[in-house]
Amino acid sequence: MTLLTIDSLTKQFKGLRAIEEVSFTVEPQSITSIVGPNGAGKSTLFNMISGYLKPTAGKILFDGRDITGSAPYRVCRQGIARAFQISKPFPELSVRENVLVAASFGRLGVRDPMATTTQAIDICHLTPWANQPAGSLSIGNLRRLELARAIAARPILLLADEPCAGLNEKETRELTDVLSKIREAEVTVLLVEHDIKAVRRVSDRVIVIEAGRKIADGAAADVFADQTVIDAYLGTTAS
Amino acid sequence: MTKISRRTALGLFGASVVGSTALRFAPARAQDGGVIRFGGSLGMSGRYAETGLNIRHGYETAIKYLNEEMGGVEIGGKAYRFELGIVDDASDPARATTLIQRQVDEGVDFFLGSYGSNVVLPCAGITEAAGKIMVQVGASADQIFTQGYDYIFGLFPRASRAWVTSIELFKTIEPKPKSVSIIATNGAFSKLNAEAAAAGCKEIGIEVLDVLELPEQVTDASSALATIRSRTPDILITTTVDQNSLVIVRQMIATETNVPLLYQFLGPQLPAYRESLGAKATGVIMQLPWDASLDFSDPVFGDTESYISYYNETNKRPLSYHTVGASACITTYVEAMRAAGSIDPAAVRDALDAIDITTAFGPVKFTEDGDGDPILMGAKIGQVQDGKIKVIFPTDFKTGELVYPTPTWAQKG
Amino acid sequence: MRGFHKPVPATVWALAALLLAGAVVLPFVASPFHLRLAQQILLFGGLAVAWNLLGGFTTYWSFGHAAFFGLGAFAAGLLGQQLGAEFSVAARLIIGLAFAVAISLVAAVAVALPVLRLRGIYFAIAMLAFAQILGEVSKTFDLFQGAMGFPLPLLKFPGLEKVQLFYFLFLLFCLVSVAVFVLVKRSRLGVGLTCIGQDEDTAAMLGVPTERYKLVAFVLSAMLTAAGGVLYVYGLGFMTSETVFRIDISLNLILFSMVGGIGTVAGPLIGATIMILLTQVVLGDLLDLHMMLTGAVLIAMVILAPKGLLGLFRRAWSRRRLAETVEATP
């Protein structure tokens, strides 16, 4: 059974087609990565899944239910959480409080906010900073706070938006470790990422998008061997 | 550095708090030894501040005269001096009632009023409950006098009776005016007067064409004036306050809106109004609660003329009818105290009920409800002629003849 | 969940109990004037606390709370008039309160649906416009009698002077406001609102039902404000549109909150106390300059205590603690 089904999704912005008839599925407890050059429409896709944008056409099915055009908080309550590329902590709240918010809202169902919070902070190696205001964290810690907050929402599916952008080698490795741990916790991950190394390391499956269209879909090794992908993706990043 | 300046600033603030508190309690201790304290609030900040300032000058002039020129007054065999404590109510009823309550608590016995029924009525509720008298020259809404309050008096007749003399005048005009229109704003004062004027006109068979209401602050009356031009009445009445009256008349001139007779309830009384309009002001008629040309004897000042000269010696601000009325409030109080031979509020109130005197303001006699007697204290009617105000009605007080119909704006030059 | 707040320390409980005891005894020892001041502090302080239900947590700053204040007053006043003397004054007041709260609930929901979509200053302006419209409507249509005004019946209670009676009513009102605020602050709703105040989009992403939470806070705030309006005009005994639809009422609620400390429960009360004492006692006798001085104090407050007086105290306190720890560690 598939967890997420994207069915011919299209988004039109005043004459510009940001996403055109994109379809794919995400299997439970996998890490699926979406890659593609800047402006390919990855963020638009995420925004539609998480409820910030309404698709012009097409359907999003999550766990068998149609969530096309649902409000962000409803999407979250169904069990989809999102970690932003640019961390958006609540700066005046402490790290623990930031995570606690997600733990006390997030997916519907039985909650134990305190336990979830402690666990999420632990998974993301944030315990030493738990009582500091989020506004004072370093970039690497902020990224992990963003992830911690997302998983504290107890998602079935986690949307992670370029969690490794701007991180150094060591920080990237820490972060991919966290992602793997998250999968071990039976959370499905949908990742948008630029760092090919990181993608290769963690992904079960890779989807490539260019100019709003899906151009490849398959296991990481196969996809990165595909000539169209190399031309489209690697070509543009090189130029 | 910032630490010091902040602390210093807070310290200064604290000091000023203590300082001003100390100041205010100083005069309160001098209450014994024959001092009569008048209290009350006025809207000194806010839209009615101009009237507030006029009234305040009137109170201050009377108190100054009583203390400095007369050396106090003897009441029931004891000499008294007078003190005045006026506070700014900012036309805010919550603030007004609190400040009035403070004066009641501090033993002020005699109150002078603010204006605007939404301020005066709640205040009157407090003074009434405390058994204190209020004599005021600002508010004339009917509701003030129909609450069954025993201790409130007003120098003006209640609004619904303020048009008695005007209607009498309309009866005498030749050729008989057939129609009026009224421009009012949607405030209590203006609306009440518009209703009274309309009712009075209907009663004597003058048709009321339109009652046009404008928002409380008039910046543009063009639409109302377009209606007036398309359906011109013989008399146009405006029951607006000074500033709005001036907006309306200036726009009438600019848009060549001519009527045979323009009656502006308030406005033309002000020198500024006539100065602003120059020759164009000619022919406008108005209510004259008071006019300098009418000489009345006054138990304190002697007569109107000596009042005016004393006022002008001691004040820079031009005299207005509100000022004279305010002085008359105090004169009336003093006369009532003398008649009662006591400063006991109940006795003074009985004396006020029975009072029948003249002051620089004119005759003073109250109805049973406490408002001014509509005949004796009703306004005279004046008309601007050659830049001056002539009294044209009632006939006994006439200093000029009514010009009707008046020339058009263009003819006035 | 109980919010992320630590349990209330015993000192705060003790202080609150002491204040409450003092507040109950006050009307039997203080002069009517002081009681009137206290009435105003309780009423406007309570209203400022109610305003903080939305404005304190988030940047949805209503510049038009006078709308609900006036709406409540008119609803209760006009209904009382219709009920007439067959009903006792107390009955009219209670029915009026219920009616006012119900009407303001409906009005708040109706106005919130479009207006709460606006953010920042646009929300502030929209609320201001809403208050202006209600004020004009109440004056314009004779049905509402707003231009001329109408009297309200005198409420009596055996053994209590009017000023004492209304003191207790305002005290009750203030307590209800404070209770609602504290409950909200310590609940999931409060956590959600705090997050909305920090970053609305992120809050929604974490599953905070932002639209509903804003609506609930706004409606609660409006209903409390309406109840305050009813008590206020019953206390005065006569009302016109000018009595209740005043821009300065709306502005004062913000001002009191800012002076004391926005988003706290004590802040608005402290702010109301200071500003009312300042404008009506310290500067009350000044005829000419009190507005100027009030303005100067306001400016000084913002410059010297940008987070309100509470913020100032907190900073001073933590600074002292820091100094003590530095001294303690050799």
Add this chain to the structure above:
Amino acid sequence: MDGTLFFQTLVDGLILGGIFSLSAVGFSLIFGVLGIVNLAHGIFVLLGAYLGLALKQTMGIDPLAAIPIVCAALFVLGALLQLTLVAGAVRRSSLMSSLLITFGASLILRDAVILVFGPDVQFLSSAWLVDTFHIGDVIVDGARATGLIASLLLLGLLSLALYHLKVGRAMRATAQQDFAAGLCGIDARRIYAVTFGISAAFAGASGIIIGLINPFSPFDDTYWTLNAFVTVVLGGVGSPVGALLGGLLLGEISTFSSQYVGSLYSNVFIFSALLLMLIVRPNGLLGNAYKGSV
């Protein structure tokens, strides 16, 4: 429908609207560039009128001729207010605190006006007013027409400055994105002060024109601040064209509703239009994005 009455109403609305536009343009600039609602705006308008009065009374300068002097004086006052108080408050706490600062400043300035000029109603007159004239059956009020002409001239001048002078371009850039403008070497602090100055100057100029048309008293400031609010929301933020559009719309709504619905209802209509506009097009007719809305 009576044609003359219709055109009369149209012309009256245009004239009124032109004056509203000028009185609001400064408010709009501050709103756009600094994201601040200047509650002292109305008092700036009145200060212009009172300065005009003082210059006429003491030196016999015609109010229309006094506009440059008044503008200069208010520019200094506005810039000083920004540099000394507003900037500090925004830096130390939040944008919202500027509301308290400007409100406090308006209380102080209003009391100052009362101390100097008294609470009385005042008026201005000028020898240069156009005479009342007719277009067909439509009567055009001379004083108001003069006001409209002066308003349009001043708005045109401001428009030229904003689009062609360096400081104007810097202001527009800062309004778009102050951070990016800073990267381009624009000193935002200076631009803020200049914006406040220009805003006050134009408010002052409009004060003179308003004084020529209507009597004024120190307590009218709230009215003019509110009007500026409405105008800006109707037209859009930060540009003379937006202010002009908003002002004209406000003028027409005001005259048409009072002519054809009832003169009492104009305020209800004005504020309903404001509310409607906020809901339907929160960025005004011109739809300028505005950073304070986030």
